[in-house]
Amino acid sequence: MADATDLENELGHLLDQERFSPPEAFAAGARVTGTQLHDAPGQDAPAWWLAQTKEVLDWAKEPTQSLDDSKKPFYEWFADGELNVSHNCLDRHVIAGNGERVAFHWRGEEGEERDVTYAELLADTQRIANALYDRGIRAGDVVGIFLPMIPAAVASMLACARIGAVHNVVFGGFAPESVVERMHFSEAKALITVDGARRKGKTAAIKASLDTVLEREPVPSLEHVFVVRATGIDTPMHEGRDVWMDEAMAAADPECPAEPFPAEQPLFILYSSGSTAKPKGILHSSGGYLTQTAWTFREVFDLKVESDVYFCTADVGWVTGHSYMVYGPLANGATSVMYEGAPDYPHKGIWWELCERYGVTLFYTAPTAIRACMKWGPEHPRKHDLSKLRLLGTVGEPINPKAWLWYHKVVGGERCPIVDTWWQTETGAIMVTTLPGAQDAKPGVAGTPLPGITVRVVSQEGEVCDAGTQGLLAIPEPWPAMLRTLYKDPDRYQETYFSKFGPGTYFVGDAARQDEEGYVSVIGRVDDVINVSGHRLSTAEVESAIVAHPKVAEAAVIGQADEDTGQAIAAFVTLEGDLEGTDALVDELREHVAQRIGKLARPKRIIWSDDLPKTRSGKIMRRLLRDVAEGRALGDVTTLRDPDVMARLEAQIKSGQVPRED
Ligand code: PRX
Numbered sequence: 001m002a003d004a005t006d007l008e009n010e011l012g013h014l015l016d017q018e019r020f021s022p023p024e025a026f027a028a029g030a031r032v033t034g035t036q037l038h039d040a041p042g043q044d045a046p047a048w049w050l051a052q053t054k055e056v057l058d059w060a061k062e063p064t065q066s067l068d069d070s071k072k073p074f075y076e077w078f079a080d081g082e083l084n085v086s087h088n089c090l091d092r093h094v095i096a097g098n099g100e101r102v103a104f105h106w107r108g109e110e111g112e113e114r115d116v117t118y119a120e121l122l123a124d125t126q127r128i129a130n131a132l133y134d135r136g137i138r139a140g141d142v143v144g145i146f147l148p149m150i151p152a153a154v155a156s157m158l159a160c161a162r163i164g165a166v167h168n169v170v171f172g173g174f175a176p177e178s179v180v181e182r183m184h185f186s187e188a189k190a191l192i193t194v195d196g197a198r199r200k201g202k203t204a205a206i207k208a209s210l211d212t213v214l215e216r217e218p219v220p221s222l223e224h225v226f227v228v229r230a231t232g233i234d235t236p237m238h239e240g241r242d243v244w245m246d247e248a249m250a251a252a253d254p255e256c257p258a259e260p261f262p263a264e265q266p267l268f269i270l271y272s273s274g275s276t277a278k279p280k281g282i283l284h285s286s287g288g289y290l291t292q293t294a295w296t297f298r299e300v301f302d303l304k305v306e307s308d309v310y311f312c313t314a315d316v317g318w319v320t321g322h323s324y325m326v327y328g329p330l331a332n333g334a335t336s337v338m339y340e341g342a343p344d345y346p347h348k349g350i351w352w353e354l355c356e357r358y359g360v361t362l363f364y365t366a367p368t369a370i371r372a373c374m375k376w377g378p379e380h381p382r383k384h385d386l387s388k389l390r391l392l393g394t395v396g397e398p399i400n401p402k403a404w405l406w407y408h409k410v411v412g413g414e415r416c417p418i419v420d421t422w423w424q425t426e427t428g429a430i431m432v433t434t435l436p437g438a439q440d441a442k443p444g445v446a447g448t449p450l451p452g453i454t455v456r457v458v459s460q461e462g463e464v465c466d467a468g469t470q471g472l473l474a475i476p477e478p479w480p481a482m483l484r485t486l487y488k489d490p491d492r493y494q495e496t497y498f499s500k501f502g503p504g505t506y507f508v509g510d511a512a513r514q515d516e517e518g519y520v521s522v523i524g525r526v527d528d529v530i531n532v533s534g535h536r537l538s539t540a541e542v543e544s545a546i547v548a549h550p551k552v553a554e555a556a557v558i559g560q561a562d563e564d565t566g567q568a569i570a571a572f573v574t575l576e577g578d579l580e581g582t583d584a585l586v587d588e589l590r591e592h593v594a595q596r597i598g599k600l601a602r603p604k605r606i607i608w609s610d611d612l613p614k615t616r617s618g619k620i621m622r623r624l625l626r627d628v629a630e631g632r633a634l635g636d637v638t639t640l641r642d643p644d645v646m647a648r649l650e651a652q653i654k655s656g657q658v659p660r661e662d
Contacts, residue, residue, distance in 0.1 A: 007402070010378065014405045014414075019440040022417050025390070026302065026437035033438045034449045035518055045452045049480050050078070052452070053291040056298065056331065058092045059083045060260035063287065067478060073498040073506075074485060075478040077288035078263040085267060085286050086129075086162035087258035088294075089330035090122040102335045105309075105358045106151050109198045109341035116151045118333070123254065124152070128159035128192075130252035131245070135224050137190055139164030139261065142269065144183045144191040144222075146170045146206070148198070149340045152228045152245065153316045154326055156192045157268070161286075164261045168269045168281075171317025172197060174598040176206075176213040182271050183219045186281060186487060190224040192245065196231035200345045207235045207242075263287025269487045270319055272425040273538035274496060275528040281487030282425050288480030289323075290331055292429035296450065297328030300419050301362050302391055302436045309388075310362040311337040311355060313369060318535070319425040320395055323481075324364060328429070343369055349380035352411075356384040363411070364393035368533035368565055370403045370411075375564070378410045386411060391436060393419045396534025397566045398522055404443035422446040422522050424508070425536070426497070428481030431455065432520050445521045453479050457514045462501045467516045472526060473508040474501055482506070528622070530559035530567050537601050539622070542569060545596040546603075549589060551576055556612050556620045557603070560629045568604040570629045572612055572649070581608030605629075607653060611645045613637070628653060 008015065046066035054062060063081030084091075093101065099119030106114045137143060143165050147153040149172070160167040168186045170179045183191060193210060196203045207227050214222070227235060228245045237244075267286045271279040297303060301310065310329055314320035329336050337358050343351060351373075355363065373380065392412050394404075399420055408418055418441055422432040432455060434440070434447035441447070449455045456464055457471040465471035486493040500507040511523040525531060528539040539557040546555040554574040562568035573589065575581060590602040607629070613621045616639070627634055628649050637643045 007374070007406070011402070011405045011409060014409060015402075017443075019442045020408070020417070021440050022437050023415055026417060032451060033435055034451045034453055045454070045477060045479075049291065049452050052295050053078055053081075053287065053480070056294040057083060057088050057287070057290060059287075060087075063263060069478060073494060073503050074490070075482065076264050076484075077478075077480045078291070081263040081287055082260035083263065083287055083290070084162065084258035084260050085290055085327070086125055086158040088290060089158055089161075089327065090118060090125060091258055093118045093333040094122055096333075098333055101333065103330060104151055104154070104336050104338045106338045107340065107354060108150075109201075109345065111346070114151070121151070121155060121158070124155040124249070125158040125162060126254060126256040127249040127252045128152075128155055128245070129162040129256040130254075131226065131243075131248035132159060132165060132190060133163055133256070134248075134252060135190065135243075137163065137165050137224075140166065140266070141190070142166045142168050142186045142188045144168045144170065144179070144186070144188040144193075146172065146179050146191065146193045146210070147228060147316070148172050148194060148230065149315060149338055150194075150228070150230055151338065152192075152194075152230075154330075154338075157316070157322075157326055158330075161267060162256060162258055164259075164265055166266045166268055168271070169317050169322070170271070171315055171598075173315075173317070173600050175595055176209045177596050178598055179210060180213045180217055180219060182279070183222055184217070185271070185279075186269050187221040188219065189221055190226065191222060192226045192228065194228045194230045195235040196233040198231060198340070200342055203231050203233055205233060205235070211236060211238065261286060264484070266484070268322065270322065270425055272319075273529055273536045273541055275538055275540065277538065277540040277544040279538075279541065280492065280496070281489070282483045283485050283487045284428050284481070285484050288482070289428050290327060292479065292481035293323045293328035294331035296430040297324060297334070298332050299435060300421060300430055300433055300450075301364075301393065303332055303334060303362070305333055308361045309335050309337065309359050310364070311339075311351070311358070311360045312364040313339070313343065313351065314364070314366070314395075319428070320364075320366075323429055343372065344376070348373075348376040349383055352381045352384040352386060355386055355389060359388045361388050361390045362393070363389055363391075364395065366396040366534040367394055367399040367403055368397065370394065370399070370407050371564055373411075374403060374406050378406075381411050386413065389413070389416055391419065392416045393421055395421045395423070397531050398524065399444055401443040408443075417441060420444075420446045422520065426483045427475075427479070428483065431475070431479070432522075442519055445515070445519045447520065448518045449520075453477075455520065457512050457520070458501070462505070465514070467514060470511055470513050470523065473510045473512040473520070473522065475506040475508060476504065478506075524567075525559075530557075530569060532559075532567055532569060532600060533565040535600050537569070537597075541597065542571065542593060542601050542603065545593045545601065546571055546573060546589060548596065549592045551579055551585065552589070554612060556622060556625055558622050558625045558629060560605070560626065562604070565604075569601065570605040570607065570625075571603040572607050572609045572625055574609055574612060581606075607649070609645075609649050609652065611642060611648075613645050613649070614641050615639055616641050625649075
């Protein structure tokens with residue numbers, strides 16, 4: 001790692017700079033900011049969105065109405081309009097004569113390359129759609145997708161959209177248990193998966209390990225499993241249920257008409273962690289979601305569709321992959337890079353090699369990845385010609401000013417504006433950022449709400465905070481890409497998002513501050529959600545995985561500040577009986593969590609504790625655990641049932657529990 005002094009020298013005068021104006025090239029295309037729009041007389045956000053949707057989407061039947069808030073908080077947008085999402089992402093570009101344009105420059109882990117044009121993606125999508133339809137999948141049915149970063153993942157998502165089926169993509173890093181659980185929760189009728197997936201030179205037998213779990217925990221609704229042949233490894237096939245995707249596609253009709261669906265047709269479910277062990281099935285619908293993803297992709301990334309090449313490093317299994325690798329870029333007819341591998345495989349400069357190779361102009365990643373790149377040293381980006389880059393983006397967690405400046409200087413050559421985009425799985429699309437050309441950027445500060453969006457920083461009681469005062473982020477007006485509900489759990493939807501401040505105001509779950517110019521700094525989560533490398537996990541989810549281990553009596557999990565991953569998981573574990581915590585048991589527990597949830601949920605640190613700090617009513621005081629884990633002075637412990645427990649824990653930590661690195 002470049003040491004601190006190198007870094008200081010490297011960033012030099014930039015360290016004192018608090019704001020950065022957009023370079024000349026962007027000023028010409030100056031946009032109307034959200035603040036300007038809201039200040040303009042007679043403006044109304046729903047009317048403004050109605051005008052935008054007609055511009056960015058191709059509606060089979062244009063909507064005449066914008067927001068319908070009559071069933072608040074179950075809002076609808078453009079409800080009398082009809083469209084087909086896959087037509088908007090594919091057919092319309094081919095019809096316009098752009099069928100030969102590359103949708104994805106795909107790069108496999110071992111260096112294979114494939115350019116997928118819009119015409120090819122449309123052809124594959126239609127065949128997959130027919131293969132699904134031929135097996136009885138109809139509009140409204142749920143189709144699980146568990147695939148690595150290969151073009152078939154995108155075609156499968158669009159195939160669902162084409163026939164009105166609802167996709168439920170699960171991130172490739174999740175364990176088979178988590179995949180099966182999500183199929184169960186969503187009552188999926190089909191699952192599209194892969195024989196094997198490659199990761200850093202190894203191949204994991206995905207289909208076979210899903211089968212093992214499915215045998216143990218059958219999902220009654222699951223009638224069909226489609227298997228994409230990606231690695232050619234030996235794969236057991238279950239007669240009558242499983243089918244090879246290539247064979248199903250070959251047998252399917254090449255044409256599948258893109259029939260229009262109502263704007264509120266559900267498009268996808270994406271499970272995300274909440275404050276209980278059961279993940280939330282965040283449900284998005286079609287017209288509003290596609291409007292805001294398409295509009296924000298065009299405006300925030302300043303898209304010049306003929307010349308830009310865009311690279312989003314997110315996986316399709318997260319919302320960033322959905323909105324800004326699939327729907328936003330494709331709705332605009334953009335050309336993107338899709339990379340199958342890890343950021344450090346086959347070498348630590350692979351992203352920059354790809355940027356040079358494909359002439360990437362727009363680059364979107366997460367702060368945690370930027371921090372990893374800083375650690376690997378500036379020589380990796382510097383080995384490559386990055387002169388085509390003209391705009392950089394970040395998402396997923398607050399970016400510390402040093403990482404921002406490094407990104408700006410080392411990757412962007414001090415010429416590229418950085419858009420720090422704040423949004424969530426629930427918001428569907430970007431809500432707060434700076435518009436290049438219209439606004440200065442401030443390192444570490446997301447920006448202002450986009451046009452058509454309102455956010456506020458409020459007190460616990462819902463009163464708007466003064467500039468500079470920390471409070472809770474809230475969204476007092478609905479927006480087109482918002483989640484519509486939690487799948488099959490409308491009560492939890494109301495309770496989670498619309499009970500704190502009443503039915504009209506969405507509770508975000510983030511702490512934030514707004515400055516005098518209206519710029520929002522997002523500080524972090526206020527609930528029991530941990531953000532590890534921009535991935536959301538709930539403390540309860542990890543705790544329930546740990547306590548499922550036979551040697552564990554009790555566990556409490558917290559998010560601990562971490563220089564690399566933003567937050568890291570620390571687990572305080574009480575063992576059964578007189579069992580002793582050993583290094584071997586640490587490894588066993590970490591592996592156990594990896595098996596149950598996925599490697600991403602493995603605690604970085606396990607602290608053995610013979611008891612946990614509890615109030616007299618038995619509630620675990622996580623705040624105290626966070627304090628002790630981060631080495632802060634302990635506050636008032638008198639409300640604890642056993643006030644000595646904290647002193648014992650502190651001694652335990654000081655005696656040297658070593659965090660594990662992956
Ligand atoms: O805490 C905020 C943080 O990530 C959370 C949303 O996580 P998820 O639904 O997984 O979506 C991540 C990708 C959109 C938010 O509640 N977050 C996201 N973007 C930012 C951020 N925190 C600070 N700055 C951001 N730009």
